[in-house]
Amino acid sequence: MFSAPVNRIIPFSSVDGPGNRMAIFLQSCPFQCWYCHNPETINLCVHCGICVTKCPSNALSVIDGKVVWNSLHCTQCDTCIKICPTLSSPKITRFTVDEMMIKIDEVRPFIRGITLSGGECMTYPEFMEGIFTQTKKMGLSCLIDSNGYRLFSDYPQLMKVCDGVMLDVKAVDSEFHLQLTHHTNEIVLKNLEDLLLMGKLQEVRIVVLPGYDAQNKITIAYVAEHVKNKAKIKLLTYRPYGVRKVGLDKLGTSMLSEKEMEFYRQFALENGASDVIIL
């Protein structure tokens, strides 16, 4: 039975795809984006124990060399996350496919589908396939929220039970992508084309960065030209909340204005996109 480390489950989410959905956030991500809002999802816990002594409500302990989290004592003050030196969290629970299906079944009447997100959920494709296969049988839709670092076409069985992918395109300029995320983007861009061909591109998200007008335009123009009217494009306003120092140094603490975002929306439309929204 496949399992995966889960950072968080949101039983009712209205912002992770169409309608009301259960959103499941899997732990760990191969990217380290400057603007990451939840950097505690980037790495797996190395059980260094630093957080254990700092927990004000004694919700953490070390058992057999592993950090163990007691959710009943936890007040969600997030001290552990703030001081974690490895961009991780001790509040991770490993779920098998069957255990996760119980969680999904609890909310089944009230949701239209589920969305697997992260971290980067494609780190656990076998677990995802197991979840989606059973979820589809319940009559629910299954979406993936991904940074596109893994080639979807390598997982035909998973794609059969996946209704669509919400793909992040962080940057199109390969050099800039490497700086921004510590990772290359060839596979991301290949995925953009593959998903269009498969008819599985639900939407593309682009974070619009303050102070990087040229890069914003390269990314938006490329995505708009490729996507055209085949998927929605969401332009996300960079927000400094939760961003760590490395990101704040590069991107600052201010946000682009509505007017500036509207400029980029128009720019996307001029480059061939037909459905562009600002968030």
Add this chain to the structure above:
Amino acid sequence: MPNAYEIITDTLLTYQQQVISLAKLGENTDTTISYNPKFKKAIEEGDICDLFEGALPYRPRYIAPDYKILMEKGSEFLELDPPKDIWEATNALLIMYRHVPSVTTFPVYLGALDELLDPFINDEKEAEKAIGLFLLNIDRTLNDSFVHANIGPKDTLAGRLILRQTEKLQTAIPNLTLKYDPELTSDEFASLCASVMLSTAKPSFANHRMFVSEFGERYVLASCYNGLRLGGGGYTLPRLRLNNIAKKASSIDQFMNEILPHYVDLMNEYMDQRINFLVEKSSFFKSNYLVKEGFLNQKDFIGMFGLVGLAECCNTLMHVSDSNQGYGHDSNVDDLGVAIIQHLDNLVAKHKAPYSENSGDRYWLHAQVGIEKDGPDSSPGCRIPIGSEPEIYKQIKHSTRFHKYFPTGIGDIFRFDETWKKTPEALVDIIRGALNSGMRYFSGYCASNDVIRVTGYLVKKSEIAKLDRKEAVLNDASVLGQGSRDLAHAFDRRVQK
């Protein structure tokens, strides 16, 4: 009860509110019906509450006239011909509302407004103006939050205009319910209703299929969320305060076998007395034009057996002191709750109710929403105490265990944050799932709005602020909302993010 001098010198009461209070004072001097001394004791000790209906009933508590008759035939008594256009239709209704009594003196049911008005729409712009003025008139003249209108289940232009004007006017009155059936109501119309609900705290969503299975097609939602027959209504509504009577029990067995039957008998006797008097002696069913002209049929009235405080009752009987660990959180406590309601339903069903031929000769259960004086130790009906609500899906599932027992009214209220305003269709997913799972009535509002739902009725926070400044306000129910805020934390529901 304040005396006449106190009523007449109270600067917080409007003239109209003084007249209503003085009438009640006068009614209560009568001693024609001799109530059981044990019943009077139960009232004094807070075990039963008569909801201040008054000593001698001169009209049923809730009245739901069939306004379609007014549209088709007019009214002889009101000297109204059948209306021919939207202006005449809204005007005829406004005239009739003035002559529909109830326990509050205001009409608690205004009709299926979309069905009534849709046939009169020729020009959309003109109709919207007429409907806007109509709704404004209702808010300013029928100034009581228990005034209630219905729309749906079908998507109509009149329904859309009512929603548009409801959102624009931002008033607490009238209360509004969508009769929702996913097979009859379009997704788009349901989304529109959810969107207006997030901006104006109405409409609420009623489980159309469930109500039809119990009442047939001729049912209405009136007052807070009361299911009643169209062309009928509710005779009377006393309520058993389960939270209080649980304190008198030495064990769960004793509660079930001695205490509960004792109070059910007292309630039944009291309801029998009032209904017998109302039907046999008072003039209402003999000479009121509503009866004579067929707007009402006495046989379609129901005696409503109310209750409150199931949560605290169960926690007391199970010796739970922390409300976050008991009812709504522990399946053993919830199982007891279901057992109590089942037992109560059986006890009530055993009693042959007078003048209830069309209701199976029995009284029907009603989960009353509480009154401001109940305080924090008495939750509405079968609801989980405010402040101890679990995650929304757990709260919904909990409520579905109880809703089937309460055809004459039960519901739950959910408070949402701003983000849901952008995705009303996601909210409809939740509501549809809730109703499909057996929930009877779903209300929601957005935490940041002026119009909010207190326990079953709506108030404007701005009106309550006026009361706080010791200024009189138009809406009768604002003072109730103020009390519920101060005494029962009714504004502090869990926010769904």
